[in-house]
Amino acid sequence: MNIPKITKILEVKNEVKDIKTITFNHPEGVDPGQFFMIWIPGVDEIPMSVSYIDKDVKGITFRKVGDATSALYKLKKEDRIGIRGPYGNGFELQGNHILFVGGGTGVATLAPAVEYVVKNKSSATVIIGAKTKNELFFEDRLEKCGVTILISTDDGSKGFKGSATDLAQDILKKENFDSVLTCGPEVMMKILLDSTTIPFQASLERYMKCAIGLCGQCCIGEGLRVCIDGPIFDGKTLKNIQDFGVYRRDSAGRKVRF
Amino acid sequence: MLPLADISTNIGSLPLKNPTMLASGIMDEDAGSMKRIIKCGAGAIVTKSIGLQPREGYPNPTLIELEYGILNAMGLPNPGIDEFGEEILQLKKSKTPIIGSIYGANAKEFIELGQKMEDYGVSAIELNLSCPHAKRYGLEVGSDPKLIQIITSSVKVNVKIPVFVKLSPNATNISEIAKAAESGNADAIVAINSVKAMKIDLDLKRPILSNKIGGYSGRAIKPIGVRCVYEIAEHVDIPIIGVGGILSGEDAIEYMMAGASAIQIGAGVYYRELDIFKKIKKEIEQWMDKHSYKKISDIVGVAHL
Numbered sequence A: 001m002n003i004p005k006i007t008k009i010l011e012v013k014n015e016v017k018d019i020k021t022i023t024f025n026h027p028e029g030v031d032p033g034q035f036f037m038i039w040i041p042g043v044d045e046i047p048m049s050v051s052y053i054d055k056d057v058k059g060i061t062f063r064k065v066g067d068a069t070s071a072l073y074k075l076k077k078e079d080r081i082g083i084r085g086p087y088g089n090g091f092e093l094q095g096n097h098i099l100f101v102g103g104g105t106g107v108a109t110l111a112p113a114v115e116y117v118v119k120n121k122s123s124a125t126v127i128i129g130a131k132t133k134n135e136l137f138f139e140d141r142l143e144k145c146g147v148t149i150l151i152s153t154d155d156g157s158k159g160f161k162g163s164a165t166d167l168a169q170d171i172l173k174k175e176n177f178d179s180v181l182t183c184g185p186e187v188m189m190k191i192l193l194d195s196t197t198i199p200f201q202a203s204l205e206r207y208m209k210c211a212i213g214l215c216g217q218c219c220i221g222e223g224l225r226v227c228i229d230g231p232i233f234d235g236k237t238l239k240n241i242q243d244f245g246v247y248r249r250d251s252a253g254r255k256v257r258f
Numbered sequence B: 001m002l003p004l005a006d007i008s009t010n011i012g013s014l015p016l017k018n019p020t021m022l023a024s025g026i027m028d029e030d031a032g033s034m035k036r037i038i039k040c041g042a043g044a045i046v047t048k049s050i051g052l053q054p055r056e057g058y059p060n061p062t063l064i065e066l067e068y069g070i071l072n073a074m075g076l077p078n079p080g081i082d083e084f085g086e087e088i089l090q091l092k093k094s095k096t097p098i099i100g101s102i103y104g105a106n107a108k109e110f111i112e113l114g115q116k117m118e119d120y121g122v123s124a125i126e127l128n129l130s131c132p133h134a135k136r137y138g139l140e141v142g143s144d145p146k147l148i149q150i151i152t153s154s155v156k157v158n159v160k161i162p163v164f165v166k167l168s169p170n171a172t173n174i175s176e177i178a179k180a181a182e183s184g185n186a187d188a189i190v191a192i193n194s195v196k197a198m199k200i201d202l203d204l205k206r207p208i209l210s211n212k213i214g215g216y217s218g219r220a221i222k223p224i225g226v227r228c229v230y231e232i233a234e235h236v237d238i239p240i241i242g243v244g245g246i247l248s249g250e251d252a253i254e255y256m257m258a259g260a261s262a263i264q265i266g267a268g269v270y271y272r273e274l275d276i277f278k279k280i281k282k283e284i285e286q287w288m289d290k291h292s293y294k295k296i297s298d299i300v301g302v303a304h305l
């Protein structure tokens, strides 16, 4: 039933400044790329990708950006939140050699997919992009699963100097991959899509309210609901969506250019 | 075997290829979504209710599922009439009628909104006089027969296209209100909007919706809707459009027997996917064939003994 289930926070972990991971009990299955609606009672209910998938425990990893995420940031172990979901389609995880490109908190969405791919004996290269060295997270976690990790920072404080997309374009010239999976700023993902011909999947963010395909708030293109038909879309679909990388809609349904 | 039944219908002067319409507030805030619903077979589309100014709506949680229906308090989010024009203009070529739903606080606002919708090219206007949870709008306007008559007649004299009036089951005197709309020259009555309701979380001891009170829709409210349509049909001569808990062809037929010439589908989109329109169309045809009905108008109101 699509109603928030109240649960106690099991663990709170500081990743880097302004980014935390919260875990909670959730024995039901969740696929990499799916998301939850997280209710912070008295504040808001917001979409968050699953960032940890364990048998009984799931987690989310978020950046403090506004009211709801700041309220969530203040919560401690044992505090209560409401959870509904998982929602959305999740990634299609096929291919022997996969390139992951994560920008900012997008890495949180990709991490469970990377772990899944490795568990299923495929190999992966993961590009983690951030503004600066101090904002990089999940490097250790992904290193542990034995994938190749490449870092990019806008200011060059660590790894490649430039965007994750620039780095990805470089790698794609040198190496053959079966597919590219990405989550990050939409303009970045659009540039990546336009520069490659191999199978492509991107995780999109749109303002969400119902998350069950009724209210129409999250729609893109010709009535594609990011909450149900997405949040993961393939390259072929995205090429036909004029909104992609161009505009999103605010809570009132007004267009906001990226 | 090809169906024998003809499921086209008319709402006064507005012909529909089939009686299934998209209810206001479901996948109808942008042109792309409405195009998709048209492809799913809807006979007409009612837009999200639009006001003069943009409105963000209430904070989440705004919608939850209960055992027998959907509870929502979206809070009338909409981009405002000026920005919404762009969406309607993209549907200019559509052969499926688009009906512009509008909400306002007084007759003056409704007139301006109605005129703008008409300029954008909609086929009819639906006055939302019944939102159960938006302060100053909806119910506070929609339970006063005198006000309903004034608003309806003011919009009527200022636009040429048909004007429908959507009513609330939360008012105690729905047939009196329907009569007031008729005397204001409404072209049709739409009934019902969602039913005022609440859900409390036992662990947190607080209502779940941020607005506390919401509007209930889906399966649970069908008997309320059917009763309202039946009562209204006893009191007015203009066409009625039935809404509330319609999930199947038989639900639609039940509303028609109560007096509805067409029906709208909201929560059903969740329960039976977007192509619920095609599914219900087929089920209506099958029912009519089985019971030897050739046209919709032969069913409308048969339950009035």
Ligand SMILES: Cc1cc2nc3c(=O)[nH]c(=O)nc-3n(C[C@H](O)[C@H](O)[C@H](O)COP(=O)(O)OP(=O)(O)OC[C@H]3O[C@@H](n4cnc5c(N)ncnc54)[C@H](O)[C@@H]3O)c2cc1C
Binding pocket: A035, A044, A045, A046, A047, A048, A049, A050, A051, A060, A061, A062, A063, A064, A065, A066, A067, A068, A069, A070, A105, A108, A109, A204, A205, A206, A207, A208, A209, A231, A250, B060
């Ligand atoms: C499918 C999906 C998965 C996401 N996964 C993550 C994640 O793993 N980690 C993470 O840090 N962030 C994630 N986000 C973004 C996250 O939902 C927003 O950062 C959060 O809602 C901001 O709320 P706020 O009140 O703190 O900020 P505000 O100041 O209210 O808003 C900041 C930004 O967040 C957007 N936002 C606000 N409310 C919503 C909403 N209900 N739905 C969508 N966007 C909203 C606003 O449009 C604005 O651009 C995801 C979003 C989506 C749609």
Ligand SMILES: Cc1cc2nc3c(=O)[nH]c(=O)nc-3n(C[C@H](O)[C@H](O)[C@H](O)COP(=O)(O)O)c2cc1C
Binding pocket: A214, A215, B023, B024, B025, B026, B048, B049, B063, B070, B072, B074, B076, B101, B128, B166, B192, B193, B194, B216, B217, B218, B219, B221, B243, B244, B245, B246, B264, B265, B266, B267, B268
């Ligand atoms: C998410 C949601 C949003 C709605 N928004 C509006 C609206 O903007 N204007 C309106 O007149 N009715 C609105 N309604 C009410 C529906 O149009 C309809 O009258 C009601 O849901 C009953 O029909 P149903 O049981 O088929 O859903 C909304 C309903 C839902 C579920």
Ligand code: FES
Binding pocket: A207, A208, A209, A210, A211, A212, A213, A214, A215, A216, A217, A218, A219, A225, A226, A227, A228
């Ligand atoms: S959030 Fe309501 S349709 Fe996607």
